Amino acid sequence: MTYQVRKKELPKFATYPFLSFQNNITMYPEEIVIPMKEELTENGFSELLTRQEVEDALKNEGTTLVMINSVCGCAAGRARPAVLMAVANAAKKPDHLTTSFAGFDVEAVEHLRERLLPYPPSSPSIALFKNGELVHFVERHQIESSSTQMVANGLMAAFDEHCN
Numbered sequence: 001m002t003y004q005v006r007k008k009e010l011p012k013f014a015t016y017p018f019l020s021f022q023n024n025i026t027m028y029p030e031e032i033v034i035p036m037k038e039e040l041t042e043n044g045f046s047e048l049l050t051r052q053e054v055e056d057a058l059k060n061e062g063t064t065l066v067m068i069n070s071v072c073g074c075a076a077g078r079a080r081p082a083v084l085m086a087v088a089n090a091a092k093k094p095d096h097l098t099t100s101f102a103g104f105d106v107e108a109v110e111h112l113r114e115r116l117l118p119y120p121p122s123s124p125s126i127a128l129f130k131n132g133e134l135v136h137f138v139e140r141h142q143i144e145s146s147s148t149q150m151v152a153n154g155l156m157a158a159f160d161e162h163c164n
Contacts, residue, residue, distance in 0.1 A: 027103035062095030075124035082151035092163040
């Protein structure tokens with residue numbers, strides 16, 4: 001048996017419970033995303049919402065940690081807690097803490113992914129930049145296959161190597 005998929009245009013100003021309309025269509029409603037964002041922003045992370053904010057953040061002198069946040073279970077179970085654990089316990093810390101949410105902060109994440117090449121899109125993921133250059137990157141598959149403590153330890157080792 002074969003199934004035929006029909007394309008149907010969405011009405012211009014339609015609202016659907018699974019989509020949130022802002023500058024771009026996003027994958028997740030605010031009710032789900034905001035608490036996950038706040039887990040980081042309430043702990044000193046600045047949000048990157050636009051292409052320009054990404055560029056400005058990566059132009060900062062020193063080290064900039066970027067957490068590409070996600071609704072996925074490994075983000076909640078490992079990535080966010082690991083980033084917070086690493087930042088709280090590291091002897092050397094990044095100068096700037098930033099975050100952007102995949103599937104929600106569309107413009108910013110799209111630009112971050114350009115800056116993360118040759119790595120393929122990955123969320124959640126964690127990047128450390130030094131003077132605008134990528135020096136350390138943790139992909140989703142590395143987060144999924146590790147404990148929170150292992151991810152945090154890897155980040156702290158990267159902080160020791162690259163942060164002042």
